[in-house]
Amino acid sequence: MKMQDLDTPALIIDLDKLELNIRDMANFARQQGVKLRPHIKSHKIPEIALMQVREGAVGVTVAKLGEAEVMAQAGIEDILIANQITGPAKIKRLLELAERVRVCVAVDSREGAGLLSQAAVGRNLQLGVVVEVDSGLRRCGVLPGEEVVDLAKDIMELPGLSFEGIMTHAGHVYGMESWQEAVEVGRREGELMLEVARLLEGAGIAAKEVSVGSTPTAKVSGQVKGVTELRPGNYVFYDAIQIALGVVGPERCALTVLSTVISTPAPDRVVLDAGSKTLALDKGAHGASLVKGFGIILGGDGLPESSLTIERLSEEHGVVAVEAGFSPEKPKLNARVRIIPNHACTVINLFDQVYGVRGEVVETVWKVAARGKLQ
Ligand SMILES: Cc1ncc(COP(=O)(O)O)c(C=O)c1O
Structure with a gap:
């Protein structure tokens, strides 16, 4: 696959x-x-x-x-x-x-x-x-x-x-x-x-x-x-909070959410199928809020796409602000993006399974067996 x-x-x-x-x-x-x-x-x-x-x-x-x-x-x-x-x-x-x-x-x-x-x-x-x-x-x-x-x-x-x-x-x-x-x-x-x-x-x-x-x-x-x-x-995994704190750069972040653009309702806005039930609302666990938005959208080169900010989350929608002047390149309907979550630990807890990939190839599927173990 x-x-x-x-x-x-x-x-x-x-x-x-x-x-x-x-x-x-x-x-x-x-x-x-x-x-x-x-x-x-x-x-x-x-x-x-x-x-x-x-x-x-x-x-x-x-x-x-x-x-x-x-x-x-x-x-x-x-x-x-x-x-x-x-x-x-x-x-x-x-x-x-x-x-x-x-x-x-x-x-x-x-x-x-x-x-x-x-x-x-x-x-x-x-x-x-x-x-x-x-x-x-x-x-x-x-x-x-x-x-x-x-x-x-x-x-x-x-x-x-x-x-x-x-x-x-x-x-x-x-x-x-x-x-x-x-x-x-x-x-x-x-x-x-x-x-x-x-x-x-x-x-x-x-x-x-x-x-x-x-x-x-x-x-x-x-x-x-x-x-x-x-x-x-x-x-x-590392995540956007670790990047903001200066622990590592984005190239070390192993966990990403794969998401689809489901709406492009305005020149300065696109909407993703990843909301708070996917990306979580974390902006930093114990005080600081160094991160911008609710995750880092990666461009085709795997580097952060600074002109796209996940500004707001509903439960199932991620509202992305598109910086002015970027509109010709604005992600199109059904485009797929990868997002480094703010806090990897809370995001993994939201998924039943994860896909282990090497390049574009899905090599393995793992069950998140200890998710939701609150007791
Ligand atoms: C008691 C304890 N030890 C170790 C860790 C691991 O810390 P980190 O998530 O920063 O790797 C945590 C994280 O919450 C913790 O609560």
Whole structure:
């Protein structure tokens, strides 16, 4: 099958770019002597997780138990749930999973640790936990300092739990407005975690893992000596937000939405069959809105078409403003365009399947098996 045979909107992965991105981050981790545990929330596809493991990843990171279950089913044997698991139904599933594969889970309170401990003892299990540290995102996590030491001590006293170390996610990097600021967030992420590891050491507690990472910060915090593990996710695809932040250029973006011009109602406007149910409304997860419009339309040469801006989205329509003077070249009815989405991770969650292409040839079709796993 060729790409031109696909109906739209369709989600396309450029396999050459995907492979390059996976290899590049794996090489970086190898050179730094740190483990790579990619977050699979960005692709939700077991086949891609297995590619990451083949390239050297020690396992995967997930945000949801449902994602972990899908990955375990696919043969991934080492999973970090980088999220707080609290309710009884979820703890039961967590422990069932821990009987099948190696699972580690984040905690940020004594109460949370207590719930896990009680349940683990009930099943005669030893569950790995890491303390989630808040390095500036102000989401979950314990502030860096003595509080982490206190919680680690609590965990070590609780039966059924094994203290594995500390983790953080500097997601506030997405609120930055320049690459220099992003680098600073990455540097701080690594250094803060190292300070915490030293505090623990001072109290006689070894943090086996010092786990950090987001896509923008991975190659910065990953250079801080003492960091043991990186957890970038988005890097498999990259997207318009990463471009805006200066992480990569458009040539590295592996995920695009293939869309058709369904209307050309005015000289300065065309309409696409991709709306908010296809491109999502994201303009930046944690504050900044550096992106222009709702995705980057690529021209025939694969480079951003700066005269076309996806200005508005209805659910099933993308309204594109055509810059004045461009009208002779304006996309015609039924023309097809490829769009780099603003946020790849949310877009992949909207599709049942993706098409892996090499050039114009559709080489593979993958089910987005861990999509919609909210629980
Ligand atoms: C806990 C945690 N780790 C790692 C990541 C991966 O970050 P990124 O999407 O920037 O690659 C995320 C992303 O949300 C996260 O929440």
